[in-house]
Amino acid sequence: MKLIIAIVHDEDAQGVVEKLTENGYGVTKLASTGGFLRAGNTTIFVGVEKEKVDKVIDIIKDMCKSRKEIATAPTPIMGNAGLLATYPVEVKVGGATIFVIDVDRFEKA
Amino acid sequence: MKLIIAIVHDEDAQGVVEKLTENGYGVTKLASTGGFLRAGNTTIFVGVEKEKVDKVIDIIKDMCKSRKEIATAPTPIMGNAGLLATYPVEVKVGGATIFVIDVDRFEKA
Amino acid sequence: MKLIIAIVHDEDAQGVVEKLTENGYGVTKLASTGGFLRAGNTTIFVGVEKEKVDKVIDIIKDMCKSRKEIATAPTPIMGNAGLLATYPVEVKVGGATIFVIDVDRFEKA
Numbered sequence: 001m002k003l004i005i006a007i008v009h010d011e012d013a014q015g016v017v018e019k020l021t022e023n024g025y026g027v028t029k030l031a032s033t034g035g036f037l038r039a040g041n042t043t044i045f046v047g048v049e050k051e052k053v054d055k056v057i058d059i060i061k062d063m064c065k066s067r068k069e070i071a072t073a074p075t076p077i078m079g080n081a082g083l084l085a086t087y088p089v090e091v092k093v094g095g096a097t098i099f100v101i102d103v104d105r106f107e108k109a
Numbered sequence: 110m111k112l113i114i115a116i117v118h119d120e121d122a123q124g125v126v127e128k129l130t131e132n133g134y135g136v137t138k139l140a141s142t143g144g145f146l147r148a149g150n151t152t153i154f155v156g157v158e159k160e161k162v163d164k165v166i167d168i169i170k171d172m173c174k175s176r177k178e179i180a181t182a183p184t185p186i187m188g189n190a191g192l193l194a195t196y197p198v199e200v201k202v203g204g205a206t207i208f209v210i211d212v213d214r215f216e217k218a
Numbered sequence: 219m220k221l222i223i224a225i226v227h228d229e230d231a232q233g234v235v236e237k238l239t240e241n242g243y244g245v246t247k248l249a250s251t252g253g254f255l256r257a258g259n260t261t262i263f264v265g266v267e268k269e270k271v272d273k274v275i276d277i278i279k280d281m282c283k284s285r286k287e288i289a290t291a292p293t294p295i296m297g298n299a300g301l302l303a304t305y306p307v308e309v310k311v312g313g314a315t316i317f318v319i320d321v322d323r324f325e326k327a
């Protein structure tokens with residue numbers, strides 16, 4: 001038995017939890033912030049047989065992959081104090097940090 | 110040293126934390142949701158010497174055991190749209206998912 | 219790779235997270251309560267190469283060390299019901315409980 005601890009962005013949390021649940025994996029979701037992936041993270045715990053670790057990691061990576069999106073950001077116009085123009089900017093979203101931990105003993109009540 | 114990670118129902122969380130504390134175990138409680146036991150879960154961390162793992166697991170199982178309770182549920186009456194009758198229904202409450210993790214090193218500041 | 223799980227007092231959480239971040243360590247912060255250090259705890263996860271475990275533990279111990287502070291507590295004056303005097307009292311603040319866990323596998327998406 002392995003415990004997979006994944007830290008994912010809030011924006012991807014719902015999707016990855018749903019996908020894992022659909023595939024029959026039990027998922028526990030904890031609110032977390034900061035650090036590995038800045039503010040707005042969710043930590044998820046998934047307990048699985050070791051043969052299924054690869055599948056779970058594939059799902060997490062697939063649902064949370066680091067990607068670039070175009071957003072528009074207001075930018076001050078040089079020499080025109082107080083005037084803002086919006087320009088498209090590339091922002092990085094997604095990403096996950098995944099730890100696989102060995103479980104000594106697993107019990108259900 | 111072992112770290113016991115238990116995911117219990119909110120309804121049982123207070124009881125199990127009190128019982129463990131009364132018995133001298135240090136418990137940390139994290140809010141969690143979904144997955145292993147649906148919404149409304151609490152994740153607890155208990156750090157113990159390995160000789161005490163069985164005792165902690167016994168307490169958790171005892172306080173959180175999966176059990177049936179009778180609840181009354183409003184049920185629509187067939188053929189009488191809008192009319193509800195209440196029937197006793199069996200609901201499953203409790204349950205816990207417990208992971209025991211080996212601790213490499215334990216420190217207190 | 220090791221996963222360091224530290225339970226620190228809320229009053230020290232911000233400081234230790236900032237110090238670890240400044241030193242280049244990725245930190246995830248979870249809200250927690252009770253147990254190891256009473257109410258008002260924060261659980262932090264830090265994933266590091268095993269050569270850096272000592273450094274991270276040093277930072278946590280340094281930022282969260284158990285210490286005594288002087289606070290003033292209102293105390294009822296004997297024989298004068300309803301009258302309170304304030305006396306300086308020593309209170310213990312800080313402290314941390316640290317678990318180092320071996321990581322089987324570490325992945326980033």
Ligand code: NI
Pocket residue numbers: 009010011040093094
């Ligand atoms: Ni984000």
Ligand code: NI
Pocket residue numbers: 118119120149202203
């Ligand atoms: Ni329940």
Ligand code: NI
Pocket residue numbers: 227228229258311312
């Ligand atoms: Ni405190």
